[in-house]
Structure formats: structure tokens, C-alpha cells
Amino acid sequence: MDNLVDRPDAAIPAPTAPGATLTGAGRAPLAGEPLTISNIPAGRQQIDDIDAQLRELLATRRDLSRQIQALRSAEGGPRIEHARENEIIAVWADELGPRGVEIAMAVLTLCRGAAGQP
Template sequence: MMTDVVEQNGESTGTARPGEQGDRPAAQTGTQEPGAAARIVAIRERIDEIDQQLIDLWQERAGLSQQVGRTRMASGGTRLVLSREQAILERFRTALGADGVQLALLLLRAGRGPL
């Protein structure tokens, strides 16, 4: 099945199968200028590499945090150490602002589960 590919400006760029972007630079990068398109592709490749590193680090961090929690509880400690969580939230807030707090909350939840 073929469908029209429509750019953000609403103009059709032709047809493509579902899931295909086409082989023209504008379909993939949003620009017709070959030099800019090549630069965008290169930058996006690096973004994809960084995304994978973030995923890998997220999973590693969650696993380590779970190990800490299991170790603490097995030794008779509490499930959470609120002062530690507050310090993490503050570190992320200082470095990244309000979005950092949201990120830290997600990281904490991934490691300890929902409250």
C-alpha cells in the first residue's frame, strides 16, 4: 500500500510505503540542501549513539540501585533512604533545572519501584 508523505508544512513529497521515509534528503532531514542534509544525518547518528549509551547507563543504574535496596533490606535496613533521594534530586535540579528533577524522579523509580 502506498501513501503520500507529507512534510510539516503540509506539502506532499510523493508516495512511500508505510514505514518508509523515501530516499530524498528532505524526506529524511527536512532540507533539500545536500550539505545540510549530510550534516543532519551525521549529527543524528551521534544522537542515536548517545541515546543507546543513555539506555545502557539507565539499565545499569537501575540494577545497581536495586542491589543497594536488596542489600539494605536484607541487613534489616529501611526500603528507602529519603536523605539520599533528596540529595539525588537536588544534584539533578542544580545541574538541569526542573527537567532534571523529573529525570531524577524517573531514575529513582526505575531503581526502587513506585512508592
Template sequence: MSTTTAPDATARIGELRTEIDACDAEIIELVQRRLAISREIGQLRAAAGGTRLSLAREQQVLARFQAALGTDGAALGLMLLRQGRGRL
């Protein structure tokens, strides 16, 4: 039997949602930073006469996301890679 009352639960849910909103804001900021860095790497690689993409590097990124977060992590990693590539 739980000793949490409905008003206590409602207040706690509100607090937790505020924490989630703060996490989301940080995630968005980090994704934007990552995209800018990725684009700069692509530009530098192209300016040096190389390809914009490194498939071996992308595989490393996907493996890291999958190891940490499972199948959905791999999907998240792929989404980030696609965002960072820009138009191919």
C-alpha cells in the first residue's frame, strides 16, 4: 500500500516534468552543437580533398550508441549522423 497522496503525486509529477523539460533543452543544445561540429568536419575533409563522410567513423558512432542504448540507440545515432551530413 502506497503512502503517497494524490496531491503529493501530482506535485512530484510536475517536478519531474520540469526536470524532463530541462533535459530536453540540454539535449537540443547538444544536438545543435554536434551538428555544427559535424558540418565543420565535413567542410574540412572536403577542402582537404577527401570525402565528406567517413563510413568507418559512422560505424563507430552507431556501435557506441547501440552499446549504450540498444536498438533504439542505434536509430538515434543514425538520425544524428543524417542530420550532421546535410545534403549528400
């Protein structure tokens, strides 16, 4: 199976499980959209589709973050702006509580990359 974080150009497969409810053009429902499944395989397919979208979004976020880090460094600033990261963590915490902090930290760690890396 391809890793979408390593291959951000990879296509996201559309749900194919019997009873899957498609929303829009072959995508999983977005937050706030009604979720309807008629069986377990359909629900699992929707979860798989959402996970694939998350991986693609994380790859895009990682690439943007690293470009910003490179621009900041080229301008003589620090690679990581801790005040900005604290704002991001606070938003995740407000939305998801303590687990949101954990998720935000994991996302930020993924997107930072190693020092000296563009």
C-alpha cells in the first residue's frame, strides 16, 4: 500500500463497500455532514476514506510548513516559531480537549522535520 505522506500526489480511492454513502464527488462526508451507513463494511470504508484524506492533508501541511521554515530561516529568523505553535495547540485543545493537544503535538512534530532540512 502506498504511503500518502510520502506520495502526496496519490489519488484517494472512492468508497466501494456495499451500502457506502457517498457525499459529493466520491468522498467521505466532511465534518458536520450527515453520516449514514447501512452496514459495518460501509462504515469501515468511510473511515478508511477519511484516513486517506487525513494523510493527504498532512502531507500538504508538512510541505507548506517546511517551505515556511525555509523562508523564515532565509530571512534570518528561527526555523520554528513557538508562539505560532502554541496558538495551533490551543485551537486543537479547544476543539478536542486534552487529546487535541496530543494530536497537535504529533502534527507539529511531523511537519517540523529535522533541523537543517528544508
